[in-house]
Amino acid sequence: xxxxxxxxxxxxxxxxxxxxxxxxxxxxxxxxxxxxxxxxxxxxxxxxxxxxxxxxxxxxxxxxxxxxxxxxxxxxxxxxxxxxxxxxxxxxxxxxxxxxxxxxxxxxxxxxxxxxxxxxxxxxxxxxxxxxxxxxxxxxxxxxxxxxxxxxxxxxxxxxxxxxxxxxxxxxxxxxx
Amino acid sequence: xxxxxxxxxxxxxxxxxxxxxxxxxxxxxxxxxxxxxxxxxxxxxxxxxxxxxxxxxxxxxxxxxxxxxxxxxxxxxxxxxxxxx
Numbered sequence: 001x002x003x004x005x006x007x008x009x010x011x012x013x014x015x016x017x018x019x020x021x022x023x024x025x026x027x028x029x030x031x032x033x034x035x036x037x038x039x040x041x042x043x044x045x046x047x048x049x050x051x052x053x054x055x056x057x058x059x060x061x062x063x064x065x066x067x068x069x070x071x072x073x074x075x076x077x078x079x080x081x082x083x084x085x086x087x088x089x090x091x092x093x094x095x096x097x098x099x100x101x102x103x104x105x106x107x108x109x110x111x112x113x114x115x116x117x118x119x120x121x122x123x124x125x126x127x128x129x130x131x132x133x134x135x136x137x138x139x140x141x142x143x144x145x146x147x148x149x150x151x152x153x154x155x156x157x158x159x160x161x162x163x164x165x166x167x168x169x170x171x172x173x174x175x176x177x
Numbered sequence: 178x179x180x181x182x183x184x185x186x187x188x189x190x191x192x193x194x195x196x197x198x199x200x201x202x203x204x205x206x207x208x209x210x211x212x213x214x215x216x217x218x219x220x221x222x223x224x225x226x227x228x229x230x231x232x233x234x235x236x237x238x239x240x241x242x243x244x245x246x247x248x249x250x251x252x253x254x255x256x257x258x259x260x261x262x
Contacts, residue, residue, distance in 0.1 A: 016239040032259040046236050122227050130228025155181050162220045
């Protein structure tokens with residue numbers, strides 16, 4: 001699986017359904033065994049899928065051979081981090097999930113502003129930088145005439161959002177919670 | 178488009194090592210450029226967070242689908258049963 005096959009919401013839905021069927025039973029069994037609830041198992045699995053998605057769309061996505069084992073490993077670590085205070089005694093093997101938590105959270109206020117007034121730009125920037133889609137996919141997804149116009153639009157949007165972040169950062173504490 | 182592309186190329190390692198060193202020297206010599214680089218890093222953090230929220234919403238929609246659509250009811254029920262004492 002690579003980012004090219006996950007370029008649309010429909011493709012991602014099929015991808016996530018497949019992963020639920022493949023790995024959620026094992027994760028739920030583990031959480032149940034550890035005394036957790038169904039809701040906790042769902043929360044943990046959602047986060048594990050997010051971690052896996054980011055790994056898949058990254059350049060080195062093909063390193064995961066066994067998706068079920070990977071998701072179970074991530075889920076175990078997330079469970080120990082979030083719900084068990086004695087996780088200090090656990091092995092640090094496979095603890096590569098920190099990569100998703102290295103950034104400051106942005107306030108709901110700024111995110112809401114960007115998601116409403118600048119939604120088109122945010123979707124374009126998400127596709128380019130977060131989903132790391134090839135430019136050719138970006139062209140067809142957003143109906144650009146070619147890669148040049150898509151590139152120009154990307155940088156214009158980045159400039160626009162950067163300006164918004166700058167305005168907000170004039171009162172920095174306001175958007176870093 | 179100001180220095181947006183140049184900063185992006187630097188941040189994502191899309192320039193030759195020598196050019197990267199030169200860019201770092203420019204950052205050291207220019208407070209304005211240094212501020213713009215930091216601002217662009219913050220902007221990419223915002224994009225990442227937006228992306229995460231968006232993908233999480235898609236995952237939640239899938240979870241809801243599995244919980245409510247008849248063709249998946251056996252699958253979810255078997256998992257719910259794991260938590261019954």
